[in-house]
Amino acid sequence: xxxxxxxxxxxxxxxxxxxxxxxxxxxxxxxxxxxxxxxxxxxxxxxxxxxxxxxxxxxxxxxxxxxxxxxxxxxxxxxxxxxxxxxxxxxxxxxxxxxxxxxxxxxxxxxxxxxxxxxxxxxxxxxxxxxxxxxxxxxxxxxxxxxxxxxxxxxxxxxxxxxxxxxxxxxxxxxxxxxxxxxxxxxxxxxxxxxxxxxxxxxxxxxxxxxxxxxxxxxxxxxxxxxxxxxxxxxxxxxx
Amino acid sequence: xxxxxxxxxxxxxxxxxxxxxxxxxxxxxxxxxxxxxxxxxxxxxxxxxxxxxxxxxxxxxxxxxxxxxxxxxxxxxxxxxxxxxxxxxxxxxxxxxxxxxxxxxxxxxxxxxxxxxxxxxxxxxxxxxxxxxxxxxxxxxxxxxxxxxxxxxxxxxxxxxxxxxxxxxxxxxxxxxxxxxxxxxxxxxxxxxxxxxxxxxxxxxxxxxxxxxxxxxxxxxxxxxxxxxxxxxxxxxxxx
DNA sequence: CGGTGTGTTGAGCAAGGTCAATCCCCGTGG
DNA sequence: CCACGGGGATTGACCTTGCTCAACACACCG
Numbered sequence: 001x002x003x004x005x006x007x008x009x010x011x012x013x014x015x016x017x018x019x020x021x022x023x024x025x026x027x028x029x030x031x032x033x034x035x036x037x038x039x040x041x042x043x044x045x046x047x048x049x050x051x052x053x054x055x056x057x058x059x060x061x062x063x064x065x066x067x068x069x070x071x072x073x074x075x076x077x078x079x080x081x082x083x084x085x086x087x088x089x090x091x092x093x094x095x096x097x098x099x100x101x102x103x104x105x106x107x108x109x110x111x112x113x114x115x116x117x118x119x120x121x122x123x124x125x126x127x128x129x130x131x132x133x134x135x136x137x138x139x140x141x142x143x144x145x146x147x148x149x150x151x152x153x154x155x156x157x158x159x160x161x162x163x164x165x166x167x168x169x170x171x172x173x174x175x176x177x178x179x180x181x182x183x184x185x186x187x188x189x190x191x192x193x194x195x196x197x198x199x200x201x202x203x204x205x206x207x208x209x210x211x212x213x214x215x216x217x218x219x220x221x222x223x224x225x226x227x228x229x230x231x232x233x234x235x236x237x238x239x240x
Numbered sequence: 241x242x243x244x245x246x247x248x249x250x251x252x253x254x255x256x257x258x259x260x261x262x263x264x265x266x267x268x269x270x271x272x273x274x275x276x277x278x279x280x281x282x283x284x285x286x287x288x289x290x291x292x293x294x295x296x297x298x299x300x301x302x303x304x305x306x307x308x309x310x311x312x313x314x315x316x317x318x319x320x321x322x323x324x325x326x327x328x329x330x331x332x333x334x335x336x337x338x339x340x341x342x343x344x345x346x347x348x349x350x351x352x353x354x355x356x357x358x359x360x361x362x363x364x365x366x367x368x369x370x371x372x373x374x375x376x377x378x379x380x381x382x383x384x385x386x387x388x389x390x391x392x393x394x395x396x397x398x399x400x401x402x403x404x405x406x407x408x409x410x411x412x413x414x415x416x417x418x419x420x421x422x423x424x425x426x427x428x429x430x431x432x433x434x435x436x437x438x439x440x441x442x443x444x445x446x447x448x449x450x451x452x453x454x455x456x457x458x459x460x461x462x463x464x465x466x467x468x469x470x471x472x473x474x475x476x477x478x479x480x
Numbered sequence: 481c482g483g484t485g486t487g488t489t490g491a492g493c494a495a496g497g498t499c500a501a502t503c504c505c506c507g508t509g510g
Numbered sequence: 511c512c513a514c515g516g517g518g519a520t521t522g523a524c525c526t527t528g529c530t531c532a533a534c535a536c537a538c539c540g
Contacts, residue, residue, distance in 0.1 A: 044471060062381045064467055070384040072377040084374075087367035087480050092374045092472035115363055119355040126366045127327035133369065134324075134332045136376035137312040141302045143383035144310040144428025148528070179486065188384030193528055195488060227304055231284060232332035240327050388496070419518065433496055435520060 002028060002054055002104060005078030005166040010124055012165055013131075014240045020121040023114060028052065028104035034097050041095040047085045049105040053077055056101030057177060060093045061185065071186045073135060074098075074159070078166040084129050086111045099177045123240045134232045143188045146227075148197045151187045153226035156207050156214055161230050172216040176209065242268060242294055242344060245318030245406040250364055252405055253371075254480045260361040263354060268292060268344035274337050281335040287325045289345040293317055296341030297417060300333045301425065311426045313375060314338075314399070318406040324369050326351045339417045363480045374472045383428045386467075388437045391427045393466035396447050396454055401470050412456040416449065 003025060010016060016024070031054070034040060040051065043062070058075040060082075072093060075081045085091050086108050115122045138158070142151045159176060163169045180198070184191040201207045206222045208215045216222055223229075243265060250256060256264070271294065274280060280291065283302070298315040300322075312333060315321045325331050326348050355362045378398070382391045403414045420438070424431040441447045446462045448455045456462055463469075 060377070062377070064381070064385055068385045070381045072380045084370040087363055087370050088374065088474055089476075089478055089480070090471070090474070092474075093377060112359075112363075115359040119352075119359075119362075122359075122362060122366075123327055123352075123355055126362075126369070129366070129370055129373065130324040130327050133373035133376055134328065136373055136380060137300070137302070137333060139380050140312045140376060140383060141304070141310045143380060145304055145308045181486080190529060191487085192489090192530085196528090199488085231330070234328055234330070234332075236329075238329055240329070421518080430497055431518090432498085432520085436496090439520085 002031060003052065005054065006052060006080065008166050009078040010128065011237075013127060013234055013237060014124050015237065016121075016124070020118060020124075023118055023121060027106045027110050029107050029110075031102065031104045034101045034103055036097055036099050036101075039094050039096040040103075041082060041085075041091060043092055043094050044090055046090055047082070047108070049107050050083050050086050050111065051081045051095070052104040052106055053079045053081050054102040054104055056103075057098040058095060058101055058103075059098055059182075059186075060091075060095050062093045069185045070188065071182070072139070073132060074186060076159070076162055076166060077168065080106075080125070080128055083111075083125060084132070098182055120240075127234075127240045131234055134234065138232050139186075148187070148189055148193055149200060150226050151189070152183070152194065152197050152201060153206065153222050154228050155183070155187060156216065157223055157226050157228035158233075159214070160216060160219075161233055161235075165235075172219060174214050175212055176214045177212045242271060243292065245294065246292060246320065248406050249318040250368065251477075253367060253474055253477060254364050255477065256361070256364070260358060260364075263358055263361060267346045267350050269347050269350075271342065271344045274341045274343055276337055276339050276341075279334050279336040280343075281322060281325075281331060283332055283334050284330055286330055287322070287348070289347050290323050290326055290351065291321045291335070292344040292346055293319045293321050294342040294344055296343075297338040298335060298341055298343075299338055299422075299426075300331075300335050302333045309425045310428065311422070312379070313372060314426060316399070316402055316406060317408065320346075320365070320368055323351075323365060324372070338422055360480075367474075367480045371474055374474065378472050379426075388427070388429055388433055389440060390466050391429070392423070392434065392437050392441060393446065393462050394468050395423070395427060396456065397463055397466050397468035398473075399454070400456060400459075401473055401475075405475075412459060414454050415452055416454045417452045 007021065007024065053075050055077050058081055059071045060073045061069055061071045063069045082091060082095055142154050146154060160169060160174065163174045168174060180191040180194045184194045187194065198209055205217050206225065207217060247261065247264065293315050295317050298321055299311045300313045301309055301311045303309045322331060322335060382394050386394060399416060400409060400414065403409045408414055420431040420434045424434045427434065438449055445457050446465065447457060
């Protein structure tokens with residue numbers, strides 16, 4: 001039951017054979033709980049395992065000397081948080097938990113075996129890191145060109161889809177245990193401006209965020225202000 | 241002689257066996273010239289080939305409805321511009337030439353063969369897409385948190401390293417045939433502000449850009465204002 | 481009961497955007 | 511040889527978005 005959400009995420013994009021599924025299930029070595037706000041991987045460390053997120057929210061982030069922080073990706077259950085460390089060996093960013101999390105560690109040696117014995121599964125895992133890169137690109141667009149309002153709207157649209165894939169939405173609402181500071185660090189804004197912008201979204205009847213619950217009031221409208229389309233999330237099942 | 245720069249780029253990061261090198265050399269199907277300012281791949285198209293850039297500058301970009309454009313990555317000679325389309329099948333962005341380019345097309349079928357027969361080479365190619373993602377993350381940091389001055393400085397630092405790897409720098413200077421509009425589209429700024437910021441960099445004795453030539457006057461100083469470190473470019477040779 | 485972390489709001493400020501004019505270089509055609 | 515035109519660079523004047531600083535509210539927790 002551990003890696004069900006990873007299977008959901010991958011099998012949405014391509015068919016997994018029984019052997020491939022078994023190979024995936026055999027990946028985790030250790031499963032553990034990590035409390036919120038723990039940096040579990042630091043930039044530059046030599047790594048021998050990748051981390052699979054089973055439950056909770058994590059992020060990748062970088063800091064500047066003046067103390068400002070930028071989150072480069074948010075991870076939800078089912079995300080193979082640092083699968084890219086398998087080929088990179090050292091990460092260029094830190095990884096931390098935002099909420100209490102359940103994670104599995106996957107030795108790189110096991111991933112290497114997969115590349116030697118399961119070419120199709122290898123392509124699927126490769127795909128999954130390319131999907132992370134596609135998300136990065138969409139964030140680049142948000143940070144470079146979208147207004148604060150559109151950026152925040154886009155953020156909620158993306159999470160609505162990504163959480164929906166792994167069964168963590170309830171129609172138009174979902175749990176999102178982030179502080180306004182966390183959100184600001186995703187969006188390249190200050191928490192104060194996030195606060196004001198949330199107010200505008202609320203007043204326009206688009207979304208509300210209260211007590212860690214996001215309720216989308218008008219999905220069409222929200223997607224319109226965000227100029228959100230889900231193409232970049234590769235939501236199609238096709239041979240990879 | 242076609243793919244020498246790709247070999248330079250990859251063999252800096254890991255050792256390539258003779259068979260692997262031969263397999264890479266066998267990848268290109270067609271080699272062609274493309275004039276400047278041609279969009280060669282559009283978001284959403286079904287793709288059967290990947291493009292390898294042999295000479296020139298290309299970029300990945302996305303547009304918003306209001307006409308603004310964001311470039312999400314700049315590609316230099318030796319870059320496997322859309323290797324990620326091998327697993328994604330459709331891209332989330334457009335790809336265009338910024339200067340006149342020489343490109344090779346590589347059928348996905350040949351890449352698939354590599355994943356079936358050359359696991360180590362597969363990991364190296366996988367690595368190279370993960371390197372693109374690392375560059376995306378650094379841009380996310382720039383766009384989200386760096387000032388215009390630091391952003392521009394960082395941009396030059398990155399290109400200095402990346403062009404150096406493939407032998408396209410001459411000490412502290414290199415050719416960069418981009419307009420200020422192109423640069424602005426990379427950095428999430430307006431071309432007017434790029435112009436003013438270039439002036440500041442020039443006045444501070446850090447870099448000059450004139451007639452398509454970048455001359456770094458003070459590399460240490462430039463890297464300091466950019467808070468540039470090259471870790472994210474994985475400049476180490478190690479087994480992948 | 482006080483402390484700490486988070487959210488909310490106001491007032492003023494600054495980085496970067498917008499609009500517009502001018503310049504410069506260079507290629508083209510008469 | 512020179513007038514003309516177009517793309518890119520440069521600069522000024524003014525404006526807007528989002529930041530900074532500060533105060534305060536509220537909840538939770540030891």
